[in-house]
Amino acid sequence: MLVGTLMSKTFAELLDASAQSVRGAIRANLYDGHTAGLGGPRLQANLAILPEQYALDFLRFCQRNPKPCPLVGVSDTGNPIMETLGNDIDIRTDVPAYYVYEHGTLTHTQTDLTDIWRDDFVSFALGCSFTFEHALLDAGFSLWHIENNTTVPMFETSIPTIPAGPFSGPMVVSMRAIPNDRIHEVIEISKMFPLAHGAPVHIGDPAAIGINTTDQPDWGDAAPVPDGTTAVFWACGVTPQAAIRTAKPPISITHKPGHMLITDIPDDAETPIFQTHHHPTGDNT
Amino acid sequence: MLVGTLMSKTFAELLDASAQSVRGAIRANLYDGHTAGLGGPRLQANLAILPEQYALDFLRFCQRNPKPCPLVGVSDTGNPIMETLGNDIDIRTDVPAYYVYEHGTLTHTQTDLTDIWRDDFVSFALGCSFTFEHALLDAGFSLWHIENNTTVPMFETSIPTIPAGPFSGPMVVSMRAIPNDRIHEVIEISKMFPLAHGAPVHIGDPAAIGINTTDQPDWGDAAPVPDGTTAVFWACGVTPQAAIRTAKPPISITHKPGHMLITDIPDDAETPIFQTHHHPTGDNT
Numbered sequence: 001m002l003v004g005t006l007m008s009k010t011f012a013e014l015l016d017a018s019a020q021s022v023r024g025a026i027r028a029n030l031y032d033g034h035t036a037g038l039g040g041p042r043l044q045a046n047l048a049i050l051p052e053q054y055a056l057d058f059l060r061f062c063q064r065n066p067k068p069c070p071l072v073g074v075s076d077t078g079n080p081i082m083e084t085l086g087n088d089i090d091i092r093t094d095v096p097a098y099y100v101y102e103h104g105t106l107t108h109t110q111t112d113l114t115d116i117w118r119d120d121f122v123s124f125a126l127g128c129s130f131t132f133e134h135a136l137l138d139a140g141f142s143l144w145h146i147e148n149n150t151t152v153p154m155f156e157t158s159i160p161t162i163p164a165g166p167f168s169g170p171m172v173v174s175m176r177a178i179p180n181d182r183i184h185e186v187i188e189i190s191k192m193f194p195l196a197h198g199a200p201v202h203i204g205d206p207a208a209i210g211i212n213t214t215d216q217p218d219w220g221d222a223a224p225v226p227d228g229t230t231a232v233f234w235a236c237g238v239t240p241q242a243a244i245r246t247a248k249p250p251i252s253i254t255h256k257p258g259h260m261l262i263t264d265i266p267d268d269a270e271t272p273i274f275q276t277h278h279h280p281t282g283d284n285t
Numbered sequence: 286m287l288v289g290t291l292m293s294k295t296f297a298e299l300l301d302a303s304a305q306s307v308r309g310a311i312r313a314n315l316y317d318g319h320t321a322g323l324g325g326p327r328l329q330a331n332l333a334i335l336p337e338q339y340a341l342d343f344l345r346f347c348q349r350n351p352k353p354c355p356l357v358g359v360s361d362t363g364n365p366i367m368e369t370l371g372n373d374i375d376i377r378t379d380v381p382a383y384y385v386y387e388h389g390t391l392t393h394t395q396t397d398l399t400d401i402w403r404d405d406f407v408s409f410a411l412g413c414s415f416t417f418e419h420a421l422l423d424a425g426f427s428l429w430h431i432e433n434n435t436t437v438p439m440f441e442t443s444i445p446t447i448p449a450g451p452f453s454g455p456m457v458v459s460m461r462a463i464p465n466d467r468i469h470e471v472i473e474i475s476k477m478f479p480l481a482h483g484a485p486v487h488i489g490d491p492a493a494i495g496i497n498t499t500d501q502p503d504w505g506d507a508a509p510v511p512d513g514t515t516a517v518f519w520a521c522g523v524t525p526q527a528a529i530r531t532a533k534p535p536i537s538i539t540h541k542p543g544h545m546l547i548t549d550i551p552d553d554a555e556t557p558i559f560q561t562h563h564h565p566t567g568d569n570t
Contacts, residue, residue: 059344066556074348271351
């Protein structure tokens with residue numbers, strides 16, 4: 001934490017910076033806060049880093065659970081650069097804060113992975129809800145957690161994921177209160193973003209998916225469900241953290257919730273592949 | 286080949302059969318023809334089968350090249366059942382015809398893999414263009430290869446894929462002639478199907494993507510580009526066959542072009558995961 005030092009950057013100072021500039025500030029240890037709203041309309045991503053021996057099963061887990069785990073990037077083994085997600089993205093340094101797990105148990109948070117990087121690490125980037133939230137805001141929805149500068153409430157559910165090797169466990173969801181007469185609209189909008197969890201997985205009664213009370217989220221901050229609104233639940237990129245708890249790899253790393261990887265991919269891109277050369281028209285620029 | 290035997294089924298006899306019934310006829314060696322139009326509005330898939338030591342890199346190759354290689358299913362190692370794609374899909378027997386490669390070279394075609402199945406095989410299903418063709422037909426487009434009962438023309442291009450481990454090589458595309466005044470419409474329609482190659486990768490001049498003449502496709506049958514139409518090119522699921530030629534695994538298997546895996550996934554499903562239990566409304570049926 002460098003908050004309070006002369007060199008640190010505040011959230012407000014970074015608000016108009018490009019994705020690459022924000023990553024530069026994070027890499028230089030000048031910012032370790034949350035990334036909601038930073039980097040412009042760029043795809044942001046959840047992160048998981050695992051030893052190669054877990055990589056094939058984790059990829060299978062993502063493919064089988066595309067709503068909580070929409071895979072947008074995967075590194076070569078041992079290569080810390082996420083080649084397909086942007087210009088010079090070093091996964092060891094360019095995320096504001098990391099959770100480190102040993103045998104599936106969170107042991108500590110750190111802001112730089114350089115000292116613990118291994119040649120057998122494979123990094124996985126998974127799409128996140130910021131993308132469809134952006135689209136909802138554009139459509140005139142107000143989202144309580146954004147207006148109140150809190151983190152969206154997230155809950156473990158009774159919905160099982162489809163297992164792959166040692167990876168299994170409950171689906172984690174995020175909750176947003178939506179006006180009753182606009183439910184259909186949020187379904188249609190969020191469905192357009194399959195790389196950002198897509199359409200909701202549940203609408204209405206939280207108890208039906210194993211959530212006893214919406215007042216006590218498992219991650220993030222509580223948010224109200226006012227009269228005239230309905231609790232709507234989307235699959236959440238924290239789900240892999242639950243699966244990692246089950247798989248118990250000797251070491252693994254994720255982003256700290258809310259503290260995402262900011263890519264250079266436009267958040268309305270058809271595919272999450274950083275393009276500098278070929279365009280559909282045949283122009284090579 | 287059982288064509289001509291008393292027990293064989295004709296294409297016409299299978300036209301109204303369910304996906305599972307068509308797979309049953311294929312499994313029983315009663316049909317080994319192409320699958321276009323069979324099984325109803327179900328997702329059909331390209332197939333690749335590789336030894337496990339190639340699986341991680343092949344998954345990376347698919348993730349990095351989502352337009353030619355939209356991954357819709359991946360098996361557990363050694364398990365011939367594609368659990369997430371439908372009810373009792375045995376990948377050894379349920380595809381009409383397979384290409385077998387040794388060290389990247391096509392050696393022969395067979396209609397059943399039971400005798401060469403290995404405990405280290407991993408099967409990959411990739412989305413195919415039949416899905417968006419169905420949508421184009423519904424929108425009133427006529428597609429020459431369908432009207433003339435031929436296979437769509439496919440070409441190797443000068444567009445490179447993004448490599449992963451030993452997998453690399455040119456993108457393969459399929460070509461359809463589209464009326465000049467409806468190009469925008471086909472872009473919008475096909476873009477809605479990211480698991481079926483999405484929007485075109487090139488429109489217009491074939492030479493710009495390394496195709497010297499459209500009269501001599503590398504796979505499939507030639508089709509005209511009449512006056513008033515434009516050649517439109519989509520990424521094609523034959524691309525992995527070119528990448529396998531480059532990677533030269535000791536053994537690998539694909540479907541024979543046009544002879545696809547018919548899944549039980551509705552072709553307008555949000556995700557390619559066979560659902561019998563949980564629904565977004567919270568109903569568990």
